[in-house]
Amino acid sequence: MSDILTYTPVEEIPKIRDDLRATFKTGVTRSFEWRKRQLYQLARMAQNEAEAVCDAMTRDFGKPRFEVIVAELSAVVRIALKSAEKLEEWARPEQPDVPDSQRNWKPTPWNYPVILSLQPLVGAIAAGCCAVLKPSENVPHLSELLAKLISKYLDTSAYRVINGAIPEITKILELQWDHIFYTGNGRIARIVATAAAKHLTPCSLELGGKSPVVVDAAYDMELAAKRILWGKCNNAGQICKKQDELVRGFEKAYKAFFPNGALDDADYGGIVNDFHFKRLSTMLDRSQGEKAGRDPARRRLEPVIVKGVDGNDSLLEEEIFGPLLPIVAVDSLDEAIDFINARPHPLVLYAFTEDPNVKERLINETQSGGIAFNDTFQQLAVADLPFSGIGESGYGYQFLRYSFEAFTHLRSSVDIPKGEESRLSLRYPPHKPEAYQVLGSAMNIRIPE
């Protein structure tokens, strides 16, 4: 147990689940008013406690205030409010009798700890579920804060936070849940899915992988560099023809973003912990490409562009999850497409090009969770778009209506009046020839050529 983060006692974990189950049985979460109130509370929490959240993030890994507010807190507010506004419409039959699933568990990651924890929670609340949230122990200040704030703002008979590491997670995974929403990496996702299989629990897995950026030689390199550098999260291999121009573009963008260099800039974050800092350093050391600055004491790593990287480089072995940008030079779009397809499906495929043929080919000849042209990262801001991976990058959609649907069961219903009996009675034995003709009439339908 860390000194900052209070772990939930393992023995308490089954009781938490039972409490939530009991609450769900009372039917309190069915009320749309109740759900809206909880969602407004969540939005208020994001607004009112922004300071505390930014502070916790700074302590945990120096995440710039701008990123917390813009990429995380404001998204929570917007999504919570929109869900509150829309949930009645979403819940309306079209889907008659939409009952709610019961409890959902969401272990969440550390990189965008607020939005990634709270966004699925919004969907669960909107759908009328009770929920347990298990935030990441890699951001102890924030997770500790979340535990306090959730209990302050939301109804604790329906929403709880469990903190901990492996023993606590193991305990959680032994129990039955009605849905598990996991955001993180493929290794743990397999453990989560295996545990869920024992109870036949459906899962949503939001994973990662290496999101490639294809840069068309004809595209404006400066603009590409600027937007790519900005979208530094998850960026992995970048594939393009004119490396040097792109590198110059990066240099220019970098100077514009961080006039005094990134290591000391408050607007640039740090690496989350020593383990990951060492991992990234080693990866960088082993790379055959050319590199730049680091500061181990403060776990800060400057954005590093590495050119001349080939397919076997250390930087291409696994998802980087850090500010290293390898550039792989290829001779043609074919080679770029082959390179991408030889690897697991990415969460997002980025491409910088204005050429409609290039776009068309990339869309048709690759698979990815999402695809974004001429920008990076921005697609996440369009909350109305379903966000998910495919293959190694995961499955299950989220954001707004899609989160709502992840936690909703479509319960089909029919009510057959007696009056239908004259039509329906053909189905009863003994079966007359007429029954075959009427009920089996499709056997004689003409099929188009």
Added chain:
Amino acid sequence: MEKAPFSLNFFPMRPVIRKESKGVVLSISPFNYPVWLALGPMIGAIAAGNCFVLKPSELSPAVSGLIAELVPKYLDPDVVRIVLGAVPETTRLLELPWAHILYTGSGRVAKIVCAAAAKTLTPVSTELGGKSPVVIDPKCDLQTAAKRIMWGKCVNAGQTCVAPDYILVPEDAQDKVVQALKATHDEFYPTSPSTAGVFGRIVNHAHFRRLKGLLDRSAGEIAFGGETNENDKYISPTIVKNVKGDDSLMSEELFGPILPIVPVKNVDEAIAFINDRDNPLTLYVFSQDAAFKAKVFDNTLSGSAVANDTLVHCAVDGLPFGGIGPSGSGYHTRKYTFDLFTHLRSSLDSPAWVDAIFGSRFPPYTVRLFHVLSLFGHAGDAIIDSIGKEGVVSQVTPWCQVTSPSTPACQWDRPEPSSER
């Protein structure tokens, strides 16, 4: 392709939801509706542009063999393949990664399928079963109810995932129900259900013995039926009354033509009985009383909620058919099957000029940029709305905080850049 809902903030970036094929999918189908459950999902998968591997049941060898022979004649073998086999072959299939697996069958095997799929991060949908209860309101039109219940039970000799499994009815109405069921039975089978071609048989000897064993061990009374013939794998439609919750007939999904009646005191007891057990695939209620139906459906969970008939909901166009909890996950029929095998690939196409507005997202981050962004929706439209409505406290930063009587008020300024990390 679907256009994302219109958003002033993002429309220049042309957000679009592409409906793409997932890739190569696997479907494992059961013996009971060996044609429909093999080909139905295939239709949705092909409509969605996928390649498809089917592993049909070894318990229906003649049909599965025929499907394996016919499908390559009619469909492109580069796109659709059939794999025949039992446990070893299925195990091998499950070791491989698939874009999606659909498993239709029992909960026991579903857990094995899901555990295997977890290793390759393959998404799985399951159509399972369970005990689908029938709650009868004694005031209902019993004659029609009996007809529809008996029909649902007799189709395929009860080997249907949504067959009415058992009946819950007040004790004093039990005999009336039995009589109505018997009358229907006699209408359906004027000679005998054992007459060739009018009534189904149990799929194999193992299942026959299973069902016979459940019946023999039951503490209930056979009201009518109970004839069996092992050679023929024949069990006649059988009604058993006065069955208790711990009876052998209540220990597992029947999947056979035996219909236990569990007498209860009232509808509350029926609801509690259902809720003490696994979520059923379908919950049936026979009643013309809206309040009665609402009470049962609102206080229970099930895959589907069906009033006044059995089985038909599977055939209703556009209704998503699927289970919940132990009865399965994922939906079927028509577009739902299509959607099961479709990947929603979100896409954006961001023109260069957008940075004139969104350029503020690039560092260095300044106060001015917060303000610009808040005007363009990053901060949430509601904040902007409430700024006008509620008399906001405006501080150094444009991140205006909304105060209202119910909000715990708290103040915050943007601090000076901190040197502490």
